[in-house]
Amino acid sequence: MPKRKRSKxxxxxxxxxxxxxxxxxxxxxVWDNYFNDKKNGGRDExxxxxxxxxxxxxxxxxxxxxTVEENEEEDDKKxxxxxxxxxxxxxxxxxxxxxxxxxxSTVMIRVNIDxxxxxxxxxxxxxxxxxxxxxDTANISSSASTxxxxxxxxxxxxxxxxxxxxxxxxSGGKHGTIxxxxxx
Numbered sequence: 580m581p582k583r584k585r586s587k588x589x590x591x592x593x594x595x596x597x598x599x600x601x602x603x604x605x606x607x608x609v610w611d612n613y614f615n616d617k618k619n620g621g622r623d624e625x626x627x628x629x630x631x632x633x634x635x636x637x638x639x640x641x642x643x644x645x646t647v648e649e650n651e652e653e654d655d656k657k658x659x660x661x662x663x664x665x666x667x668x669x670x671x672x673x674x675x676x677x678x679x680x681x682x683x684s685t686v687m688i689r690v691n692i693d694x695x696x697x698x699x700x701x702x703x704x705x706x707x708x709x710x711x712x713x714x715d716t717a718n719i720s721s722s723a724s725t726x727x728x729x730x731x732x733x734x735x736x737x738x739x740x741x742x743x744x745x746x747x748x749x750s751g752g753k754h755g756t757i758x759x760x761x762x763x
Contacts, residue, residue, distance in 0.1 A: 666693040672748045672755025679744060679761040686733040686763060690746055692719065692726040699750025701728035706743040719750055738763045
């Protein structure tokens with residue numbers, strides 16, 4: 580009787596299946612390691628967290644007075660002033676003319692005030708040759724962290740040449756002046 584030969588195809592399928600599983604695991608580990616490096620800022624060492632002091636106090640002597648700075652967590656809750664003084668604490672009101680120009684036979688003047696104000700008035704004076712040619716008053720409206728005059732729309736009829744702009748701001752007992760120029 581002749582011997583029957585057994586097929587060993589199942590062994591080759593088992594090897595292919597095992598290689599597929601191993602390659603999937605390798606791809607997963609490489610993928611996971613790549614994104615962990617991105618989270619750690621490109622560092623190869625594992626991410627560790629150190630427990631620091633609950634409260635960190637630094638005592639500085641400024642002008643003979645002792646001041647205490649709380650830890651960084653409490654400082655993060657406060658809004659930080661990055662450059663210069665806080666304009667809301669200034670004695671005088673200040674600002675800038677953001678637009679002054681002729682639009683459809685109307686001189687438009689727009690003003691931004693550096694401080695946050697709850698109300699008040701802006702008084703515009705257009706001056707030519709030392710004399711006041713036009714005067715108007717507008718209310719102050721507040722924005723997120725600054726304020727603005729509601730705007731001045733001056734009829735351009737009869738105006739020509741250059742004019743000095745003087746805007747007097749008044750709010751809550753504080754005063755200020757904003758100056759500029761406009762050509763008609």
